[in-house]
Amino acid sequence: MYRAAASTLTALGCAFAAGLTAPTSASAATQAVTPTTAPAAVARTPGGNYHLATPTRVVDTRSGQGAPLGTVDQGEVVKVKVTGVAGIPTTGVQAVVVNIGAVSAKSSGWLVAYPSGQARPATSTLNYRTGWTGSATATVPVGSDGTITLTVGAGSTDVLVDAVGWYSSATSTQTGGSLLDPQDPYRLEDTRSNGGAIPAGGTKVEQFGFYDSAGSRLKAIAANVTAVAGSTTAGYLTTWSGSGTRPIVSTLQYARGEVSPNTTNIPVTYLGADAFGNSRYSFALTATGSGAVNVIVDVLGYYTTAADGVGTVYVPMAPQRVADTRTGLGVAKGKRGTNSTAQLLMPTALVTTARTKAFVGNLTGTGATKSTYQTIWSGTAPTDSSTTNIAPGRDRANGSIVLTPKSDDGARLRYSVFNRDASADFVVDMTGRFDTSPDQPAGASSSKRIVSHQSYLMPAAKGR
Structure with missing residues (x-):
């Protein structure tokens, strides 16, 4: 669905139909705007700024590129070098954005990406089933050795990793x-x-x-x-x-x-x-x-x-589970039915109420009784968009950037998860947040x- x-x-x-050249005039839907004067420039700090990488494949276990040749099995660990490649500098990098793929999984399971040098979190980045090929993009803090770690929690699969971008640290000299x-x-x-x-x-x-x-x-x-x-x-x-x-x-x-x-x-x-x-x-x-x-x-x-x-800057954090309808963590326990919206509150210890504007969340839909989609968003107004699509026996995780407006009493930050059809559980893992830039006037x-x-x-x- x-x-x-x-x-x-x-x-x-x-x-435009195939074979036509690109349009040269503005679309009829273009809206006129009133030009404004840009605010004065301010001194900018580098921490949490996003930089494009040169899209590059850094790991392919099918060929032994960047990791040992062969499938990654339950409990095995792959350390992925992410600094000094794809235009990413060797220093001043606090997190990377990578696309992680599972290819022709040999058995069902999941893998998790996290900073090297830290304990493996009780979260998941990508879920897969036997024979499946798919991917998920993750923002992962970088360890002191310039690597991130992938661990297979269950199952066996070949793995791909493509570098997409990176966030600079406060010590970065990158302009x-x-x-x-x-x-x-x-x-x-x-x-x-x-x-x-x-x-x-x-x-x-x-x-x-x-x-x-x-x-x-x-x-x-x-x-x-x-x-x-x-x-x-x-x-x-x-x-x-x-x-x-x-x-x-x-x-x-x-x-x-x-x-x-x-x-x-x-x-x-x-x-x-x-x-x-x-x-x-x-x-x-x-x-x-x-x-x-x-x-x-x-x-x-x-x-x-x-x-x-x-604007906002990225603030890295160790992956943490913040909601799970299967256990009642952060949300009422139990599957969600057709056209249901769960309204949730962010844990106060993980955000700054005055500055946090959004978080990076991994939404996993699981246990669906029929095909459905789920959406994670602020809950402020209806949205016609979807985050993850699931079906019976086909659990699926997908990341998202989620706005977190203040709750009605102004004391907490909130967000929502919508389930369209059937009956299904959902899990939300938080991997970072976006705070108002310290340089914003x-x-x-x-x-x-x-x-x-x-x-x-x-x-x-x-x-x-």
Whole structure:
């Protein structure tokens, strides 16, 4: 089960048939904005700033790249070198963003990613079953030796690890970096109602207008990408900037007959300004598989360079379980039924009520009685987006960036989990949080938003 509704903005966007060139004019959905003067620049501290990595595969146990050759079995540990590769420096790195894949799992189980040098947490990063191939993106603090650790809690599988990005520490000498403006999930693309499935080997380019009253430059978006695969198709999707050569990495693998989500950070390409003064950007989705696949993109936040310090910084923490309906941890015990919403409170020891704006959470749906989807978000307003898709015997974990507004009494921070159909349990693991930048001037606020959207299939390369 998956959400069928597309956003109004996407419905207004223009879909272009395969073989047409990229549009050169602004979409009819573009909104005019009133230009504003950017606030004055402030001194910026590097701690918690996000940096793009060069998308690079750093581990593939099928070939012995970056780890011993062969499957990783229950209890085995793989230490992954993440500094000094993919453009990530050797010092000043507090956390990395990696896409972790399980390939043709030999037996069902799960694995967990965590900082090297720390005890293995009682959480999970990626769940898999026998014969399954899939992936999950994780933000993992880096150990003092420049590595992260993967441990298989149960089962046996080959493992892939792709580096996506990194967060600088307070001691970093790296210049630049981006701050995150987290959002409730917003549906940007749904190919089922906007141009149709991406063909095997095809690339769909997403163009959008972006308004930011602070005059910042967008570098990446945080987004949940979902492959809605047909009953006979399987393959993988790569999300990338659409500029230059497509990287040889995968964002998510989709299996036959499954709906497969994964949350990741997608670099964007700047295209210039439109007639209304909005900046225009693009990114690309490439499908590699045995058939066409429909794709959904739900935006969770914007990474922008912000000289004025407006935005949030990443604060790493050891993975911790904060809710589990199977045991009653942090939430009333018991499965959730159709159209149910659980309203939860963040543990006060894990957040700063005055500064925490969002957390990085891993939502695992488990024990479903029939196909359903679950959504983790602030709970402030309804959302047409999904986080993870599950079915009987098909548990699934997916990460998300979750807004945490204050509770009604102002004493706690809250969030919600929605279950669409059937009866199912859910588990929430917290791996970090985003706090207001210490450089943000008092009273400053962000107005970042997407104001137009259009997409088209990239013309196929002509043979010689």
